[in-house]
Amino acid sequence: MKAKITAFSAFTAAVLLTVSARAQQGLVKMTPVNFSQVQINDAFWSPRINTVTTVTIPVCINQTEVITPRIRNFEKVARKQGEKHEGIYYDDSDVYKALEAIAYSLKNHPDPKLEAKADEWIDKIAAAQLPDGYLNTYYTLSGIDKRWTDMEKHEDYNAGHLIEAAVAYYNTTGKRKLLDVAMRVADNIDATFKQKDLHWVSGHEEIELALVKLYKATGKSKYLDLADWYLQQRGHGYGKGAIWTNSDMGEKYCQDDVPVKDQKQIEGHAVRAMYLYTGAADVGAAKNDPGYLTSMNHVWEDVVFRNMYITGGIGSSGSNEGFTTDFDLPNSSAYCETCASVGMVIWNERMNLLTGNAKYVDILEKSLYNGALDGLSLSGDRFFYGNPLASANNYQRSEWFGTACCPSNIARLVESLGDYIYASSANDIWVNLFVGSSTTIPLKNGKVELKQETGYPWNGQIKLTIGSSSAGKFPLHVRIPGWANNNPASGTTYRFTDKSDSTVNLSLNGKPVKYTLDNGYAVISSNWKKGDVLTLNLPMPVRMVAATDSIRANRNKVALQRGPLIYCVEQLNDAGTKQSFIIPDNVAFSTSFNKDLLNGIVTIKANVPVIKPSEDGKSVKTEQGEITAIPYYSWANRGHSQMDVWLPAKVSAVSLKASKDDN
Amino acid sequence: MKAKITAFSAFTAAVLLTVSARAQQGLVKMTPVNFSQVQINDAFWSPRINTVTTVTIPVCINQTEVITPRIRNFEKVARKQGEKHEGIYYDDSDVYKALEAIAYSLKNHPDPKLEAKADEWIDKIAAAQLPDGYLNTYYTLSGIDKRWTDMEKHEDYNAGHLIEAAVAYYNTTGKRKLLDVAMRVADNIDATFKQKDLHWVSGHEEIELALVKLYKATGKSKYLDLADWYLQQRGHGYGKGAIWTNSDMGEKYCQDDVPVKDQKQIEGHAVRAMYLYTGAADVGAAKNDPGYLTSMNHVWEDVVFRNMYITGGIGSSGSNEGFTTDFDLPNSSAYCETCASVGMVIWNERMNLLTGNAKYVDILEKSLYNGALDGLSLSGDRFFYGNPLASANNYQRSEWFGTACCPSNIARLVESLGDYIYASSANDIWVNLFVGSSTTIPLKNGKVELKQETGYPWNGQIKLTIGSSSAGKFPLHVRIPGWANNNPASGTTYRFTDKSDSTVNLSLNGKPVKYTLDNGYAVISSNWKKGDVLTLNLPMPVRMVAATDSIRANRNKVALQRGPLIYCVEQLNDAGTKQSFIIPDNVAFSTSFNKDLLNGIVTIKANVPVIKPSEDGKSVKTEQGEITAIPYYSWANRGHSQMDVWLPAKVSAVSLKASKDDN
Known part of the structure; x- marks a missing residue:
């Protein structure tokens, strides 16, 4: 890996100060509520968990035992x-x-x-x-x-x-x-x-x-x-x-060139790195040792600022199943192993527990809903090992792999999703993910029954109801996702090109409620009582995202994001030819929920200039045409397709294809 | 290889009849004039032979002995x-x-x-x-x-x-x-x-x-x-x-599945096949055994009608260095090993000697000037092992190879070029290739001194002068190339789309001369005497060639041919982007000789619709632009380039590139 930007400066220093101050009183800010204490009842996740139980796990058993x-x-x-x-x-x-x-x-x-x-x-x-x-x-x-x-x-x-x-x-x-x-x-x-x-x-x-x-x-x-x-x-x-x-x-392949506490750059095999840093965060937390956190903050920035795809996938190269040079993030050859995205989920969870900072959950959510979830077919019995961001019609899910780490990894992640929704300390409760669920959390002063109802990720309405509470007054921390504040995910290489007006709205029992913003959470301290309803509204316009110019593969392109979901354009076309289009700056998007499409998704549609051959094939014409984008996680569930996450917003060259088999 | 078209029918039957009739009197129709009896003095070939002598052979010696x-x-x-x-x-x-x-x-x-x-x-x-x-x-x-x-x-x-x-x-x-x-x-x-x-x-x-x-x-x-x-x-x-x-x-890989005399289909490793059939032709000729010729006529048709590139290159697949299925002739992944084209030269020479049919020399010439010559850089010290018909800017000549069969193979071919120009029997002389040269050929009744002067392949004027002759009346057979009669090479899968008016003109001492056409040769029987000048004029318009629709990679495309040379469009462009254009049916070509370009070549230029991005990159425009085509053998001598032999004449899809590093 080439020389890195060394000036983390103010941000890093601030983190380190916080860390060392905290070390006095124990490093850990919060502990997760175990999935066994969380009952999930969610339109998006419950069917997925059910599919893993009824299809994916039987597939794993059959492969492991019979085949x-x-x-x-x-x-x-x-x-x-x-x-x-x-x-x-x-x-x-x-x-x-x-x-x-x-x-x-x-x-x-x-x-x-x-x-x-x-x-x-x-x-x-x-x-x-x-x-x-x-x-x-x-x-x-x-x-x-x-x-x-x-x-x-x-x-x-x-x-x-x-x-x-x-x-x-x-x-x-x-x-x-x-x-x-x-x-x-x-x-x-x-x-x-x-x-x-x-x-x-x-x-x-x-x-x-x-x-x-x-x-x-x-x-x-x-x-x-x-x-x-x-x-x-x-x-x-x-x-x-x-x-x-x-x-x-x-x-460097297995992060053995530098002692863990001295590591500053992400390098080598992506899954190895994620498991290492998860373990280091765990040991640092359990031993109250801030040394691991110091190095991991450097490495985390190196991952998220310079080496992460917009899907939360990491590890761009297949040859080392890992990292290459900064900003080397090609799309069609992106490796982005499913296991590495699972690793991003568990590492970012640990970082969040250690620091109390919601930016780690922003990344966790990005990897979970995009890079990781893409690894599992909607049917539950087909898998991606790598998760590229573009495909020329030739990339398909597999029934199994010779090296079969990914299927059971995504299965155990989905089954334990409940681990990542809530966290608590002696006096505080945190809501990290928006998943319909209920739980009972014991605080120092008493138990709190909490129920979450939401249509997330299809809409941003989240309703939190206090079932009962004997805890008296306590602060409830509700994550305000980075994307809701025009930040695709805190501290990444990507930015929204339009600053959509998307005022986050929070109300208690139907009335606007005062809250402070701390570490990416809205904090509402109240003497919570049975029947209290806290409503969070996160507007979800379609947003165009641009990458830093340093990512050469994405120059002059935009990606589409809505809520936590990254979208892609999947072109199913027997002729094997791709429709070519340009996304204008002022394009208007429309969205709708299609319950019969891909197990139910919100599609994004737009009318854009489509460039295609004339009828006689002797010239090229431009006409308006409709494109449809679908959530990235849902592609490759309808047979072969051309797929792109990054869409051209500006054209530098035109290539003509004479026939389907042109090569 | 899949099931073949079995109806060779009339053509094959006629060949077999001829063969068996001939067997009575000895199979061999003619013998070649050895290169040692031919002094080459040719504007095209003499510098090349000189480069092989002064550069290529020393490179081979150094690699073989020192490196x-x-x-x-x-x-x-x-x-x-x-x-x-x-x-x-x-x-x-x-x-x-x-x-x-x-x-x-x-x-x-x-x-x-x-x-x-x-x-x-x-x-x-x-x-x-x-x-x-x-x-x-x-x-x-x-x-x-x-x-x-x-x-x-x-x-x-x-x-x-x-x-x-x-x-x-x-x-x-x-x-x-x-x-x-x-x-x-x-x-x-x-x-x-x-x-x-x-x-x-x-x-x-x-x-x-x-x-x-x-x-x-x-x-x-x-x-x-x-x-x-x-x-x-x-x-x-x-x-x-x-x-x-x-x-x-x-x-099948080494043609060991069927006895040689029963073989009907080309299969397996291309160089192995060429060497086998050359040896079989030699044995058949020397032993007067028509069995080998019978099978080889089947195999030859299978090569030339269904498995040969327009460059005379063969063996489309790198994985077996050989043949795949009929008409499977992709361009950018075309293997077309240099040695296989050398093999096409020697096999087709033998077939010509056995049968007296010029169609084999048409193919010999095609492989020689295109598929084989492409294997050697103009400088003489860089080599191609494979010779693809398209490149996306990433294919370059090498100094040497681990498996180094090709450099010395092209060297020995060029040095022995004289072998392929003339042939004779007891009473007849054949002129097969158009190369400035002189030779003395002993016929039964006396010796004939013959001098050939020509600007071939840049123009089609060939002047044959009788230096002296004591042979009395004898037939002189001068090959009329298939391409001169609107046949790109006798019996191939390619056809000229325009039937250019290109009357072949033959005169003796300045006056039109009567001749018969026999087996692709103009035959002039005369009592040849010192100073007789036979002038052949082969018009050389630029011709557009189409492939049979069975070659899927070439559908809706045309190639350019002038004389025996196949042309390509090489785009040297630092930006790494290819200009995209459409060749209209009625395009007008202009040609000129550029003595300082690529050791002296005739270029083909045309104004065609060029499709490219608008200045702001927000749309695509069509404007007229000039393209320049160069002989295929001369590409990849000016650094990295995009190269195509087959050019779109009709467009089925448009693909947009947002940046140089778009992927």
Whole structure:
């Protein structure tokens, strides 16, 4: 990565001041309300969660158990008949991630048959654990003497996902079997390295955040210490000899060139980076250590200001599944792995909890509704691994992947959506996402029942009703999205070209209410009582967005955004030819909700100059034509299509195609 | 390859009838006048031959000897110190092909220093021959016990090129050393397989045509028999277990699925196919065996009618370096290996000699002036391996290649150009190519001195002067190119869209002369005497060519041809944007010779509708603009460029680019 802009100046300094002041009283500003305490009843999300439960998770189970040999590898270990490992060395993780998704699903929709399936898998996993606690089907079947010799072979990545699954399943069912397996796995790693004062760098971060979950589930601080130990291994050359240091990838590929607390730039593999920073935020929060937050604020700005797509997708290059140079954000070759957008959701959640700043939720929301959600078909059984921002009619969703990290990742995210809606501290409640739901939040002085009703993201009306409260007076923080204040998402490389008049409106029991704006939240301190209704109105005009000129691929183009949703123009055309048009500066948009289209979406239509061949093909003509934009997440659900997020607002060249097969 | 059109019908039947009638009296219609008997003095070709001598051959020598370990492998064998082979198993062949080019060059331009270099190489080659005659640095250095175990490892391909070099060097210098080496190599193969009645299929054809050359140079029929044996090995499953039968390539890849005499369709690797059919034509001619000609006429039609580019290039696919399905001729991804065009030249020469039909020279000329010549930069030190018919500004010539077959192949072709100009039989002389030159041809009744002067290919005036003749009355056959009779090249998939009035004009000593047209030649029987001047005038209007609609990539497009040259539009533009234009049906072309442009070329200019953005980029406008077309062979000599051979005549879609980096 080339030299970076170094003057973060005032903004960064202010953040650091806040951080160090806060460190006195504990870093963490708030804790999330767990999804198990949130009942979602939402026109947009409930059907999606239902699809994941009824379609996506069964697909994951079938792929994991029947079509691919992922479960069979565990059975082979238990049989001890010298059978060979099949598949790739990280395939165990797909079993664990499917299990984690199942655990969340069981909380949302109890299902004894599904729980029996999970128990059956857990028995097989437990039977594959070696007496010393080690659990990895690849090395156990391929040569146990080789274990812990190659840092890139994902042994701790697999362990991390095992731990996440174990904690999730324990939280849902109270059953300890997998949790005990996971503890013995972690204990084995601790004994193998940390207790012997040996060094080891994880080739694919993940176990750090998992160990913090294990610490929280068990209360055992050794797991938190082990997570911190993992973070501290990086950037000291301990990975020398590891496969990535000998390849083109180098140490930057897995963020091992600089100690975590000294990192300032985003680099390398996008998913690895997201998992690393999520783990670092968790450890920093749990250990009250501001060092991780300092470095992550630098890195976060580097991601969001210079290396993020407007969809919240990250990692522009397929060759390293990660970052390249600043502002190198091509559209049709954009990699934007689904897992990296999932990573953006979890990292930005942690940053929000640590800082109390809504700008992280702005990015979380952007990645969630666009880059991540795009990874799952509306039918729930087709997936994107990469999520490009343009396609020349040749990009299609797949049933599964050889490296199958994405399907179960999007499944576990959607099933645990409830985690990201509310947060609280001793005296305060925060509303981060606008999802129809109800919850009960215990504050220091009493419980608060809260109900949210909304047509979001199709409209911006949000109604919050206090069901009951014995908490007395407390501040309720309601996020005012950056986009509602003419900021596409706080602190990004994108800007709205029109400053639509979109006054945010907040009223209490039908009357305008006084509020202060703090860290991106409207704060209403009131002696809340049963039946109080707080209404937030976020106007949703169609807005044209421009990118900074530094993003060369987007020069002279605009994107369309409405609410949190990025739109695209998808052209379904048997002839395989794309209609070409120019978006004028003064274009008028119209919107309407189409309940039968793509499971129900708001479309954006506009009349624009369309450039096309004359009837005889001997010249080119310009005429007005209608274009229809649909939410980005909903494309590629109707067969092959040409798709563009960024639309030409100014033309620098014209290219003519003589026939469909012109090349 | 999919099912083919089977009705060759009348045309094929007529050919077969002719062939079988001829077989009674010997198949061969004529023999070529060897290049060593032809002195070339030509404005177009002499500078090119000179560049190959002074630049290309030294580049080949430097690459072979200094930069890459090709010569060093021979030295290692001689040293017998257990050193390892470097490079690829077919690298020996590059040494031999460079040596063959040197041999031709020494004939054209005697050069004692260069001859000493050749002798030095020959000593090294001879020193690497094993006592039993086997000569192959790869197996000798990597494990001689493995020799002749893998049919794909090019052992006989290397041997074939050794033989060709040896014959060429012997013909030029009279020195026998390399010829003796080559004979022992061939004897070793004969003893290893044929004498033991063992089967062996060559994985890359080449040795068949080489063995016929060895037979002609030595008079030993065992080499002709061995060539025929090689041909007869194919198509009987003897290659089973060979690498290609176990890969995606299959037996079709090297034309091993059907016996050669039963082959009807072109398939597989293009260079392999060309070398095979050249060798088959040679064996058929030398053995008076019409069976090979029968099959080759089918295959030739399959190439020329359904699988050849307008440039004479063949093999559209890079993945098999060869043929795909009929009419699958994409432009920007066209592979069209330089060596395959060289193969088209030598195969079509053989077909012409066998049949006396000028249509084969039409194709030879097309491949020579376009597909093959394009492989060599004007400077002589840059090369194309593939020769696409369109480029989006990203295709450039290389200094050398890992697999370096093409540079020495084009070098040996250019140096031996004299081989393709004249042919004769006992009583007849044929003029095939229009190249300024002089030669003396012995006929049965006496010698004929012939001088050709021409400005071809820039104009169509050809002047043939009889220097002296003691042959009495004899028929002189002068080729009338297919394009001069509104046929782009006899029997191809392309047609001129305009039937330009281009009356061919032939006069003897200034007066119109009576002639008959036979097999594409104007035949003038005269009692030729010293000072007779035969003048041929081939008008050269610019002609628009269309492809059959079956070639989907060329639908609604035209190409420009003038004389034998295919033109292209090369757009040199720093902005990286292509000017888009439409060629109207009634477009008027102007031509002029530009002596300072690209070593002197005739350019074609036209005013056409150009479609481009308005100044503000907010709309698209059409205005008249001038385009300039240059000969295809001369593109990519001025840096990066956009290039197209096929130009839109009718537009089916318009695509807008917002910026240079739009993607």
